Amino acid sequence: MEQIVRPVFTLELNYKIIPGLVTIGKYDGTHSCITAATSTDKVLIHSPHRKNSAIAGRVLWSESNKEIATLNINQSITCLTVGMLLPDEDKDILLIGTSSHVLAYHVHDNKDVFYRECTDGVKSIAVGTFKDIKTVIMIGGNSSVHGYDNQGNEIFWTAVGDIATSVIFMDYNKDGLNELVVSSEDFSIRIFDKTGMLSEHIETEVVTNLVTLPDNRFAYSISNGTIGVYEQETRLWRVKSKHFAISIHYYDLLGQGSPQLLTGWSNGKVDCRSIKTGEVLFKDAMACGVSGIVEGDYRSIGKSDLICISSEGEVRGYTTTKTLTSSDGNGADQNTIRELLAHKQALLMELKHYDTNTKYNENIFYETESYENSGVIPASTRLEIAINTNDTDPKPHVELSLSTNNSTIIKATVIFAEGIFNGETHVIHPPISKLKSILLVPLFLPKDSPVDIHVKVLVGYPNSSQFHVYEITKQLPKFSMYCLKEKGSRKLTGDNYVQFKVNERLQRICLWINQFFLLTEDVEFDTGTNLSLSFKCLRDNTDLNMVFDMNGKTSIYTSNISLAADLVQSIAAYLNINSLESKSSFSQEEEKIKEHMSKLSEIQDTRLRLETDIADRMSQIRSLIIQAEDSRINDLDSLPYHYDELMVINEELINGYNIRLQNYNEKVDTMKNINTVIQKASRLRVGPKSSNMVNFCRTCINNNSVEGLIKVIRTGEM
Amino acid sequence: MDPLYLALSLYRRRSYDKCIEVCTSILDKQPLDQAAWCLKMRALTQRVYVDDIESEEIPEKDFLDDNVLATAPRPGTSMKTAVVPSTSGLSSRPRTSTGRPISGIARPGTQMRPESALDRVRTARPLTGHSARSIRLGTAAMLTQKDGPFIQISRLNLSKYAKNPCLSKPLFEYLFYCDGGVRTAMELAVQATQHGEFKDWWWKVQLAKCYIAVNLIREAEQQLRSAIKQHYHVETFIRLTRIYYRVDQPLSAIDICKSGLEIFPKDVTIMTELGRLSEGLNDTAMSVKYYRNILVEDAMNIEAVASLGMYHFYNNQPELALRYYRRALSMGAHSAELYNNLGLCCLFSQQLDFTIPYFQRALDLATDLKVKAEVWYNLSHLAMAAGDVQLAVQCLNLCLCSDSTHAPAFNNLAVLYHKMGKINLAKAYLTSAKTLEPELAEVHVNLEYLQHA
Structure with a gap:
């Protein structure tokens, strides 16, 4: 039932548009203008409504198209957004992010609202309301998220582990106020409110884009070509494609009364899906990759159209198709009937299989051999699945063992799990000589997160041509990659630790341990002053010791700060603790911070010098060009000399640029390292304590105080 | 002693x-x-020492930089696209070839020769506002140093002097103004601000000056903004205004000036800046208002007097204009432009006896060929008013001798020749006027008229 939707208008911008950097704004308060970044570091503003009668002076209208105006940015543009920043104006302000600065520009009045440096870079911008703050500009940088007010003053700051690829505002927990949703390059989507992180979703690859949808949902896209929709904690659906989703938008294209999800792909495909199920309802293709999908009233008819812009500057506008609304009810009925028929067919097939199977099993005493030939296995065949840790292997791992309870063998197994393998599926297909009734699958979990593994096992006889498929789903606990060591063998303390107090019975702690660790038998607490456990990490053989005292004092000894943070968060979540303060000491991380802070100030110094260097060379170039041109008229002999010099300076400039680039990259790395440590340290605390700590850290960094920073990380207090 | x-x-x-x-x-x-x-x-x-605010030449278009953000701003929001007033006689007011009205007073930015950047490459004229001045400052300083330079810049231990607040400021000024070494001066400023823990607004302004000199406009903006937060100073406001002028955001510049006026009410410098900006945007009413306010505060302000005179002249009140220009004259201003304006005022207010002497003076004083051309051009109007076509042709020819690119003169010559019946000659003149200045509306109208005649 695919409906053909034809574009209502098409036009060519004749500029190459950078994918993803497309937006639309009403700069005069009424007329929409497509705004996009071109490949030559310019921002293009297409204003078809603009009447050009009043051309005065030497307006630099584009030669080819008088509806297009450009803005010179002179730095590579990283993101582009519009928003109504000024409280008493209905005009959109254009926000342009470059690698080091953000510019809020009032297009209508041709003036800056503010222009400020973002040392952490600008990777994504969102404008909106955040909790009780009316208008806030959230800027996602290389390792942190900054919030600014409409004058460019910082009002919010938080650290995220990696480059913040996308920032959106949405009401995540249905409390009527917007939360901040940030996706970052460490594969995660984090939800923040003003006090701290509310929740986190881990994806399988870098999350590239987030889009707010109506009804408290949001859509996301991943760099491996997946798109999906979340409603609170639950993922409604996701699909994977071999192309990448560039832009996602929602719009009621098919006139269903509720919007559909539109996705623009890197190969130029545009598809329209149902938000609830992900079913494709409409498809179209543009000549080349899609750069952006926006929505705006582009025909001055009082109703907004859907506008797709391709990377070559082709613009297509679509609008709601009205014909579909009437046939909607009818279509739904037919759909249901078709679905039910298909279901009936499947059930009939299944019944038939069972029939034949019982027939064979009745004849079991006469023809044992026939199993193999006819692709049938004994009815009593059971597949057993067990998950254990294996630390005796040279490469310790989590072991998934599959076995059958009779002579049938496991031909192959297909394991489907997110984030464990390259791609999402792992197939094990032992050679014929090694076919056995038991199969051991080593699993290496890169991250501490609960994983659902879906296993499909092909069971049969070595010579069978048909196999039975067993499907099993099993959940791996969060901390699977840690195995329990023999009790009392080592000392249970160390230099690196986090300590906090929980007022909870040790029995409940035991419950937590049994649920979150992969243990052969459950841990139980009988008597004594404390419960101490010693684990070994299967990834790097480091120790993890946990001591729970009767009086609630808890100590976790590990050299891995992120593991400690994960444990603290997990305990707090399990025991419903809203606020938790802890003391910690991680000498390695502290050393790292010290090193990076001193490096950072060095880098800042060099950066300033390099910048003046470049500017100085530029003025040299200017005077040299004048001299060279002068000598062309007056003194031809010295002309080559000037041009030689010019060339030398040019080379120097290129070298200088490379140095600057390196310097910049180093700075970004250093900042990222510092912010990562802060982020991890903040997760050693829970609730308001955690957000307080982050704010203290920010103050310390602004004051360039290394001691203060380390103290904050240790104690959570300033 | x-x-x-x-x-x-x-x-x-x-x-x-x-x-x-x-x-x-x-x-x-x-x-x-x-x-x-x-x-x-x-x-x-x-x-x-030069007053680098008043003598600043804002390069109209630097051929290596694109500081201007918008290439096609909405009319009225940029100096390039100022709205042309459609009412009153002001719309017909002559402009320099860069599109600015001629006020008869030299201001920052108006000394620029009206040629394109490419033309300036071909001649020895400076391409950028900065390089010319820095060269000039450098050479002026050299003259004083007969036996070697006074300070060996390369041997200077900048970090030592940066820590000495008594010496660092004079040293900076010496480096910036006298030595012309913006680079060294900037390094000193950077170290001195760091030493002062970024608390001294003066250093921030100086740093901004350095940044402007090396064309790091946005950095300069940041320094000035942070300087304003610490200390209000007229200079800072003006410099910030200039930065916005330079990135072609006159409305931002006006905002800055207005916030400056709130802190320094009725400050003449800021009001002058506002007057100039409004005039640049063709907002004559505002401009005149500010110039009048300036005269209330400072009755000796020649710029305000001259600007008001010009306003009245183009508002068809030459008698009033004459009073303003005479006032300017009595205050000691003495230039070809002023005499030229006085002559025109007399002509239009029918005081013909004074007209010729004023123009005579103007011609005597005009050393610049462009100015001379303008005076001859105006004299041709006098001749026309007197009905002497031959004299008018002669004046226009003299005008073209001084400036062979004067398109209106070509146009007027064509009209005169047409009157004399030499239609082909008129056509030829019109064509050359058209090639010189294609935007000139009269030429097109005249050409069309000739085609149909």
Whole structure:
């Protein structure tokens, strides 16, 4: 039932548009203008409504198209957004992010609202309301998220582990106020409110884009070509494609009364899906990759159209198709009937299989051999699945063992799990000589997160041509990659630790341990002053010791700060603790911070010098060009000399640029390292304590105080 | 008398050359006398000091930079696309070829020769506002140093001086104004601000000056903004205005000026800036309002007097204009442009007896060929008013002798020849006028008329 939707208008911008950097704004308060970044570091503003009668002076209208105006940015543009920043104006302000600065520009009045440096870079911008703050500009940088007010003053700051690829505002927990949703390059989507992180979703690859949808949902896209929709904690659906989703938008294209999800792909495909199920309802293709999908009233008819812009500057506008609304009810009925028929067919097939199977099993005493030939296995065949840790292997791992309870063998197994393998599926297909009734699958979990593994096992006889498929789903606990060591063998303390107090019975702690660790038998607490456990990490053989005292004092000894943070968060979540303060000491991380802070100030110094260097060379170039041109008229002999010099300076400039680039990259790395440590340290605390700590850290960094920073990380207090 | 006291006294009396001599003799005896060293620096700086706000030439378009953000801003929001007033006689007011109205007073930015950047490459004219001045400052300073430079810049231990608040500021000014070494000056400023823990607004302004000199406009903006937060100073406001002027955001510049006026009510400098900006945007009413306010505060302000005179002239009140220009004359202003304007005023207010002498004066004073051309062009109007076509043709020819690119003169010549019946000649003149200045509306109308005739 695919409906053909034809574009209502098409036009060519004749500029190459950078994918993803497309937006639309009403700069005069009424007329929409497509705004996009071109490949030559310019921002293009297409204003078809603009009447050009009043051309005065030497307006630099584009030669080819008088509806297009450009803005010179002179730095590579990283993101582009519009928003109504000024409280008493209905005009959109254009926000342009470059690698080091953000510019809020009032297009209508041709003036800056503010222009400020973002040392952490600008990777994504969102404008909106955040909790009780009316208008806030959230800027996602290389390792942190900054919030600014409409004058460019910082009002919010938080650290995220990696480059913040996308920032959106949405009401995540249905409390009527917007939360901040940030996706970052460490594969995660984090939800923040003003006090701290509310929740986190881990994806399988870098999350590239987030889009707010109506009804408290949001859509996301991943760099491996997946798109999906979340409603609170639950993922409604996701699909994977071999192309990448560039832009996602929602719009009621098919006139269903509720919007559909539109996705623009890197190969130029545009598809329209149902938000609830992900079913494709409409498809179209543009000549080349899609750069952006926006929505705006582009025909001055009082109703907004859907506008797709391709990377070559082709613009297509679509609008709601009205014909579909009437046939909607009818279509739904037919759909249901078709679905039910298909279901009936499947059930009939299944019944038939069972029939034949019982027939064979009745004849079991006469023809044992026939199993193999006819692709049938004994009815009593059971597949057993067990998950254990294996630390005796040279490469310790989590072991998934599959076995059958009779002579049938496991031909192959297909394991489907997110984030464990390259791609999402792992197939094990032992050679014929090694076919056995038991199969051991080593699993290496890169991250501490609960994983659902879906296993499909092909069971049969070595010579069978048909196999039975067993499907099993099993959940791996969060901390699977840690195995329990023999009790009392080592000392249970160390230099690196986090300590906090929980007022909870040790029995409940035991419950937590049994649920979150992969243990052969459950841990139980009988008597004594404390419960101490010693684990070994299967990834790097480091120790993890946990001591729970009767009086609630808890100590976790590990050299891995992120593991400690994960444990603290997990305990707090399990025991419903809203606020938790802890003391910690991680000498390695502290050393790292010290090193990076001193490096950072060095880098800042060099950066300033390099910048003046470049500017100085530029003025040299200017005077040299004048001299060279002068000598062309007056003194031809010295002309080559000037041009030689010019060339030398040019080379120097290129070298200088490379140095600057390196310097910049180093700075970004250093900042990222510092912010990562802060982020991890903040997760050693829970609730308001955690957000307080982050704010203290920010103050310390602004004051360039290394001691203060380390103290904050240790104690959570300033 | 104590030589240092003498030097100080000479410095105060602005006898900088003598002061330098005395300082040099002190330094010969005591090479490490910091007071004398400092004073000599100050004297050297004062000798070549220029008011770099008023003499600033804002390059209309620097051929290596794109500081201007918007290439096609909405009319009324940029100096390039100012709305042309459709009412009143002001719309027909002559402009320089860069599109600005001629007020008869030189201001920052109006000294620029009206050629395109490419033309300037072909001649020896400076391409950028900065390089010309820096070269000039550098050479002026060299003259004073007969036996080697006073300070060996390369041997200067900048970090040492940056920590000394008494010496760092004079040294900076010396480096910036006298030595022309913006680079070194900037390094000193950077270190001094760091030493002062970013608390001294003065250094921030100086740093901004350096950044402007090397064309780092946005960095300069940041420094100035943070300086304003610490301390209100008219200079800071004006410099910030200039930055916005430079990135072609006149509305931002006006905002800055207005916030400045709230802190310094009725400040003449800021109001002048506002007057200029409004005039640039063709907002004559506002501009006149500010110039009138300036005259209330400072009745001697020649710029305001001249601008008001121009306003009245183009508002068809030549008698009033004449009064303003006479006032300017009585205050000592003495230039070809002023006499030219006076002549025109007399012509239009029918005081014909004065007209010719004023133009005579203007011609005597006009050294610049462009100005001379304008005077001859205006004289042709006088001849036309007197009905002497031959004289008018002669005046226009003389105008073209001085400036062969004067398109309106070609146009007027064509009209005169047409009157004399030499239609082909008229066509030829019109065509050359059209090639010189394609935007000139009269030429097109005349050409069309000739085609149909």
